[in-house]
Amino acid sequence: MALDRLDDPDHPVYSMGQAAELLGVTPAFLRSLDASGLLRPGRSDGGHRRYSRRQLDRVVELRRLSEQGHTLASAAEILDLRADLDGERARHAATTRERDEAVRDRDTALGERDTARRERDRARDERDGARRAGHGDGDQN
Template sequence: MICSKGVVVQPQSGSNEPNANDKFDDEDYPAYSMGSAARILDTTPAFLRSLDEAKLLTPQRSEGGHRRYSRYQLRIAARARELVDQGTALEAACRIIILEDQLAEAHAINAALQQRIDDRAVDDDRQS
């Protein structure tokens, strides 16, 4: 489910600690406050809270308890906003997005499996 996509990035001790560039490139790093996310998406904080209530998105929380959104979550919220603006009920929009995400994941798995099959066929041809 989409809400389980988020990854918590916590500083680690020693040389393995993520640097600023790693965080910047991380699709799942919760870099955006609710206000920033709402401005980026040209929507309201209430709409973002409704996505949380519908369990489409589960934003991380700052130490102060404020919602923090990742770029991945912003794309999901933008898709929800698009569907709702087209007249789709929020619950239906959430279901559509979840199904789209599952389909994309299935396509990626199929592509990876097909690549393994192709690689094995090449290896078999080389051995014969």
């Protein structure tokens, strides 16, 4: 459904004028980010720039870092590295969850194996005891 895209942070819905107004920047600033390759807005059918919420967030962070003394290029690199780190952290967390689940499964399997061994040994003891008892009765007759 078309309305589902409104919840998509990557769907380009904001025009350059809307984005500039929301962010308190000039359209020229947004154009410069596009020209430098630091931000790639979508394009409408008419070729006009369209920005997503995620891109607006990126502009805010680029601006904040540039106000702290970073060049826009270094600010973009910082944001890219942070995104990479977040991705790696998410992958690590998923791998850790998978490992923990595998350890639980292994421990369960080991417990089941140990229970089966105890039951087997108990059955053998009962069988051997029954055999001994049977042989003992035959010796007494």
